[in-house]
Amino acid sequence: MNKRIGMYSAIVTLIGVIGFAVSMLLGKDVGSYLFSLFISWGFVPMICSFSANGTKENKAAGYTAIAFSSVYAVLVGLVYFAQLTTIRLAKLNEQATAILNYKNLGSLFFNYDLFGYAFMALSTFFIAFTVEVKNKKDKWLKTLLLVHGVFAVSCIIMPMLGVFNADMKGGSIIGVLVLEFWCAYFAPICILAYQYFKKNEEN
Structure with missing residues (x-):
């Protein structure tokens, strides 16, 4: 059952990544x-499945990854659900929009989103230690998960340095290109x- 949940959750995540990439190219914010x-x-269930299938020696890494993935899901969930509901449907004043609208570079919710993805990156880094390498594909998976952890650094440092702000020229285009690169990496x-x-299910 653990492995089946892992398979299904990997498919759901892949559909999300592809849909996200296509929506950005088409300019469909919703x-x-x-x-x-x-x-x-x-x-989150994909990370839990990795942890469940890991060895006893790697349980701490698996539990850490689950904790970080949960924080990621809460942060980005709050950001995107707000965009689909309050931001899209309510009539907010200029000050509220400046704080809550994800499309405003450097806004509070934009920074929360980056912070959330930092926890996602940390989660992939730790879960990589639960992957048992038995062939080249497993080795690639483990390596990609580990390297993805590097994104955590940029997701935390860039908002602190004010890299993205409302006055940034071409910021939207740069943002789309960065996210498309991430999709190509994570798929x-x-x-x-x-x-x-x-x-593992077959075995």
């Missing part, structure tokens, strides 16, 4: 926010994770 929620809903993780769980 789609981007909705698929971002799907990513978090698939990611293989989902595919390899599915194959990892499927192989």
